[in-house]
Amino acid sequence: xxxxxxxxxxxxxxxxxxxxxxxxxxxxxxxxxxxxxxxxxxxxxxxxxxxxxxxxxxxxxxxxxxxxxxxxxxxxxxxxxxxxxxxxxxxxxxxxxxxxxxxxxxxxxxxxxxxxxxxxxxxxxxxxxxxxxxxxxxxxxxxxxxxxxxxxxxxxxxxxxxxxxxxxxxxxxxxxxxxxxxxxxxxxxxxxxxxxxxxxxxxxxxxxxxxxxxxxxxxxxxxxxxxxxxxxxxxxxxxxxxxxxxxxxxxxxxxxxxxxxxxxxxxxxxxxxxxxxxxxxxxxxxx
Amino acid sequence: xxxxxxxxxxxxxxxxxxxxxxxxxxxxxxxxxxxxxxxxxxxxxxxxxxxxxxxxxxxxxxxxxxxxxxxxxxxxxxxxxxxxxxxxxxxxxxxxxxxxxxxxxxxxxxxxxxxxxxxxxxxxxxxxxxxxxxxxxxxxxxxxxxxxxxxxxxxxxxxxxxxxxxxxxxxxxxxxxxxxxxxxxxxxxxxxxxxxxxxxxxxxxxxxxxxxxxxxxxxxxxxxxxxxxxxxxxxxxxxxxxxxxxxxxxxxxxxxxxxxxxxxxxxxxxxxxxxxxxxxxxxxxxxxxxxxxxxxxxxxxxxxxxxxxxxxxxxxxxxxxxxxxxxxxxxxxxxxxxxxxxxxxxxxxxxxxxxxxxxxxxxxxxxxxxxxxxxxxxxxxxxxxxxxxxxxxxxxxxxxxxxxxxxxxxxxxxxxxxxxxxxxxxxxxxxxxxxxxxxxxxxxxxxxxxxxxxxxxxxxxxxxxxxxxxxxxxxxxxxxxxxxxxxxxxxxxxxxxxxxxxxxxxxxxxxxxxxxxxxxxxxxxxxxxxxxxxxxxxxxxxxxxx
Numbered sequence: 001x002x003x004x005x006x007x008x009x010x011x012x013x014x015x016x017x018x019x020x021x022x023x024x025x026x027x028x029x030x031x032x033x034x035x036x037x038x039x040x041x042x043x044x045x046x047x048x049x050x051x052x053x054x055x056x057x058x059x060x061x062x063x064x065x066x067x068x069x070x071x072x073x074x075x076x077x078x079x080x081x082x083x084x085x086x087x088x089x090x091x092x093x094x095x096x097x098x099x100x101x102x103x104x105x106x107x108x109x110x111x112x113x114x115x116x117x118x119x120x121x122x123x124x125x126x127x128x129x130x131x132x133x134x135x136x137x138x139x140x141x142x143x144x145x146x147x148x149x150x151x152x153x154x155x156x157x158x159x160x161x162x163x164x165x166x167x168x169x170x171x172x173x174x175x176x177x178x179x180x181x182x183x184x185x186x187x188x189x190x191x192x193x194x195x196x197x198x199x200x201x202x203x204x205x206x207x208x209x210x211x212x213x214x215x216x217x218x219x220x221x222x223x224x225x226x227x228x229x230x231x232x233x234x235x236x237x238x239x240x241x242x243x244x245x246x247x248x249x250x251x252x253x254x255x256x257x258x259x260x261x262x263x264x265x266x267x268x269x270x271x272x273x274x275x276x277x278x279x280x281x282x283x284x285x286x287x
Numbered sequence: 288x289x290x291x292x293x294x295x296x297x298x299x300x301x302x303x304x305x306x307x308x309x310x311x312x313x314x315x316x317x318x319x320x321x322x323x324x325x326x327x328x329x330x331x332x333x334x335x336x337x338x339x340x341x342x343x344x345x346x347x348x349x350x351x352x353x354x355x356x357x358x359x360x361x362x363x364x365x366x367x368x369x370x371x372x373x374x375x376x377x378x379x380x381x382x383x384x385x386x387x388x389x390x391x392x393x394x395x396x397x398x399x400x401x402x403x404x405x406x407x408x409x410x411x412x413x414x415x416x417x418x419x420x421x422x423x424x425x426x427x428x429x430x431x432x433x434x435x436x437x438x439x440x441x442x443x444x445x446x447x448x449x450x451x452x453x454x455x456x457x458x459x460x461x462x463x464x465x466x467x468x469x470x471x472x473x474x475x476x477x478x479x480x481x482x483x484x485x486x487x488x489x490x491x492x493x494x495x496x497x498x499x500x501x502x503x504x505x506x507x508x509x510x511x512x513x514x515x516x517x518x519x520x521x522x523x524x525x526x527x528x529x530x531x532x533x534x535x536x537x538x539x540x541x542x543x544x545x546x547x548x549x550x551x552x553x554x555x556x557x558x559x560x561x562x563x564x565x566x567x568x569x570x571x572x573x574x575x576x577x578x579x580x581x582x583x584x585x586x587x588x589x590x591x592x593x594x595x596x597x598x599x600x601x602x603x604x605x606x607x608x609x610x611x612x613x614x615x616x617x618x619x620x621x622x623x624x625x626x627x628x629x630x631x632x633x634x635x636x637x638x639x640x641x642x643x644x645x646x647x648x649x650x651x652x653x654x655x656x657x658x659x660x661x662x663x664x665x666x667x668x669x670x671x672x673x674x675x676x677x678x679x680x681x682x683x684x685x686x687x688x689x690x691x692x693x694x695x696x697x698x699x700x701x702x703x704x705x706x707x708x709x710x711x712x713x714x715x716x717x718x719x720x721x722x723x724x725x726x727x728x729x730x731x732x733x734x735x736x737x738x739x740x741x742x743x744x745x746x747x748x749x750x751x752x753x754x755x756x757x758x759x760x761x762x763x764x765x766x767x768x769x770x771x772x773x774x775x776x777x778x779x780x781x782x783x784x785x786x787x788x789x790x791x792x793x794x795x796x797x798x799x800x801x802x803x804x805x806x807x808x809x810x811x812x813x814x815x816x817x818x819x820x821x822x823x824x825x826x827x828x829x830x831x832x833x
Contacts (some may be wrong), residue, residue, distance in 0.1 A: 073642075102577035127632065146666070234391070236782065238786025254778025254779055256402060
């Protein structure tokens with residue numbers, strides 16, 4: 001039966017509002033930011049000067065180095081610990097216990113991330129938290145002003161959220177392991193495979209698509225978010241823990257210099273796209 | 288079935304009729320009605336105050352909202368109470384107290400509020416944040432650009448909330464002069480509300496235990512810090528960003544000797560005989576620490592000095608070098624740490640001294656009183672100690688800080704009706720009875736007061752008053768941050784500035800290197816300020832802000 005013109009148009013009509021809103025609020029905004037990146041504080045066109053300034057800006061370069069450290073750690077922690085937790089849970093055969101542990105891993109997900117960050121900030125307080133524990137166990141030499149010393153501040157930020165098992169990434173891996181067909185395990189038993197063989201030869205190859213998703217999501221989250229750093233050190237001491245997104249925010253809303261902030265944003269945008277493509281390519285090659 | 292449908296239809300019609308009636312009522316109250324009777328003073332009589340609304344300078348039949356934008360914890364509870372009481376008197380004016388979390392967020396809010404339609408900005412704001420965020424700290428540019436309202440004419444208006452006295456009647460003329468000087472010399476951006484001071488808080492018990500005497504001189508202070516350091520106190524002085532006022536006091540001991548070159552002089556375009564008479568022939572008198580209290584600086588002359596000398600001068604080198612001798616006893620990253628952490632260090636006995644403002648005296652008093660008996664301690668304050676032998680270029684006596692605190696300004700809006708309401712609320716707030724309410728409610732709620740009130744008739748508890756009296760210095764230092772370069776960089780460059788200050792405080796760089804590295808950021812900020820003010824660097828010509 002041949003479809004009428006109207007019938008053919010219906011899907012387009014339904015998707016049109018979304019596309020229009022996306023175009024206005026996302027693509028127009030991106031285009032406008034790219035245009036603004038070629039202007040100065042008074043909106044005069046200045047060519048690529050903002051980009052040249054960005055690559056001569058010591059703080060911006062430091063912020064990129066910091067971002068690399070934070071992102072590498074974030075991606076590793078997002079994959080390793082949730083996957084490890086999912087594997088351990090997989091081998092717990094007692095249904096009630098595994099159900100309890102699964103729920104226990106997921107419940108902290110309900111706590112807003114800013115609350116988690118502030119709790120960690122309290123733990124790093126020079127007078128309370130970890131320092132109190134260290135004092136009680138007699139390790140006074142280890143007592144430290146964790147977030148206010150440039151030698152430890154970045155390291156302290158990276159560790160926020162330890163042991164990194166709760167939340168969405170754990171659920172993704174957990175679902176991934178449960179999607180693997182029973183026939184593979186039966187074959188493994190016949191072959192006399194150990195638990196380690198199961199993990200290495202069945203689980204890891206089969207959760208690769210999920211790993212790809214987790215890597216992409218954690219990469220984007222880490223590169224574009226700045227709440228963690230803003231709420232803990234605000235980029236300090238000095239600019240020892242500055243990251244590009246936070247610097248961009250300070251330039252735009254601290255000084256009203258939207259041209260330079262947009263240039264920083266465009267560079268960050270390009271880096272995110274590039275890294276996402278690279279990571280997907282790397283994971284694809286092994287599939 | 289039919290019967291049920293009929294009942295449903297009746298119910299719907301009934302609901303629609305009631306909705307229409309309610310909507311009609313709503314419309315009636317919102318639409319200005321020339322024939323409607325104006326509000327009587329009944330409500331006013333009940334609360335024992337103001338002018339009859341029929342005399343009001345705004346249309347009392349029309350509803351409007353005014354927004355008071357403030358920073359969290361400072362007088363917040365008192366301001367909310369104030370708003371409630373005002374709305375009881377004037378139900379047609381809704382007062383919203385918009386509480387912003389911290390200084391940084393407030394700066395950002397001012398940037399965004401004024402970059403959009405100014406008529407939508409909050410009505411009463413911390414004026415010092417507006418000028419810091421928008422006009423490179425120049426009040427004159429803020430007036431010129433029409434951001435803020437000149438409150439000087441209001442002084443001679445009647446305050447209906449103070450038995451018909453004039454607005455100026457509750458202020459000490461000296462405080463009004465400070466407000467005038469602070470905000471440019473010819474216009475008044477704020478009216479005085481309170482005064483803040485900064486001093487060293489010290490733990491009397493620790494001083495006694497360690498056998499350290501209260502420092503009488505700058506040299507004693509350094510010696511005391513070294514003693515405490517030797518005895519295992521990692522940070523002898525708990526200090527945050529407020530400690531820059533100690534730097535300012537050191538700077539004052541040098542810059543005041545040359546301050547005549549920064550004054551508005553006869554023949555300058557902004558010269559005003561009425562307010563600047565004290566400038567004529569002024570010379571600093573070292574025997575009279577208050578000799579410069581009535582003089583008025585000229586922004587353009589200060590800008591000329593900055594342009595000509597930049598920040599890496601010999602005098603600044605001496606000032607920063609002297610300051611770094613104390614700053615090395617401050618905690619890591621003192622310039623970026625929030626005050627609450629420093630206060631905790633002091634309250635827990637980790638630091639025997641705390642460099643802080645009077646605005647935290649109430650909190651500290653309260654905190655220490657609430658500690659378990661065995662953790663409580665005796666504390667007091669001492670003023671910035673003067674030099675025994677001042678470095679070359681500085682005078683021996685350090686003047687302290689005792690300046691106007693809560694700098695509330697009124698944002699300029701187009702609607703006269705709206706402005707009349709805002710000014711009326713401002714007068715309400717700055718009346719003795721309501722200022723007292725603000726203080727009492729603030730203290731009762733555990734919020735901070737900034738310091739003693741300067742509005743005649745406001746009193747505090749004897750215990751708190753005694754603590755606050757310790758903040759009154761021998762003389763008051765003028766503000767020299769613009770010349771020392773402290774935080775005089777763009778917001779985007781602020782982390783770099785903090786990094787340099789941290790490096791200087793930790794002895795990684797010396798004052799000369801510090802100033803050399805600060806120079807490009809400082810010059811950029813200065814140039815932006817000059818461009819924004821439209822200065823041609825000739826004080827005899829009138830300039831227009833851009």
